[in-house]
Amino acid sequence: MSGATKDTKDRWTVGQLAGDLGVTTRTLRFYEAEGLISPGRNGTSRVYDHRDRARMRLILRGKRFGMSLPEIREIVGMYDGAASSERRQLQTLLDRLGEITLDLQARQRDLARTLTEVTDVAGQCRRRLDELD
């Protein structure tokens, strides 16, 4: 081996990344077409790096609690915009981030309430089971 540290891989094909993330290659290609990720290319083949992986984990996380792809695209796109040098743009971004935060907090409350209800029903089940003695 020429280098010293080549133990941890840092580049992946669609198939590899898809397998790692538990999605299909179709999903990765679809997200790319939708502008959510833009992996590099080796000739015609896609090459994903750590940044792409991180982005994908963000995307999949968002999906799990009901964010749509357009919503997710907006948020992941902000990682790039946050390094801007234009005060106007940074301010707009910051305002939007405030709105998004409020939206996410609202979802958090809805989720918490539902969780409470589920816990309550479980409690009723247990009491009912106790009664049957």
Added chain:
Amino acid sequence: MSGATKDTKDRWTVGQLAGDLGVTTRTLRFYEAEGLISPGRNGTSRVYDHRDRARMRLILRGKRFGMSLPEIREIVGMYDGAASSERRQLQTLLDRLGEITLDLQARQRDLARTLTEVTDVAGQCRRRLDELD
């Protein structure tokens, strides 16, 4: 007025309930066809009561953080099952409620992480704005 307390209404038509909840009548009818709610009838017209309203709020809350209609149907259906008298059924229900709780908690973590990330990006924006002085 014959009664003494007739100030608060307790029965609604599709149009009224839809307006109150911010959905369309189509949505209410669709949910009924999918077995999520089963309002009463006045002749051929639907009549919704407090229980139906509460159920609808549950449903809409679940939707906001990404639950599918089949998932929601299962949960709202458990309100009825929790009054069962069969030990076997109650136990199965209780087990399932445990799984659901775990699922909801996982979503909660995903949401919290995303919220953290969004807050971080906002922080970067603010620092960037400070730098531009």
Added chain:
DNA sequence: TGCGCGATTGACGTTTACGTCAACGTCAGG
């Protein structure tokens, strides 16, 4: 009695988020 409003069912259209299949290129192994 006829008008309009709101209700009904039924059928077809639409958007989102992929699944699936076809046709093709490419590279390592036997």
Added chain:
DNA sequence: CCTGACGTTGACGTAAACGTCAATCGCGCA
């Protein structure tokens, strides 16, 4: 050299969650 595994694009299919439109019905009222 040929096969098989994996990659590519393009096109069409599909499930979920409604939207939209048509045809019809019943009810209060001027």
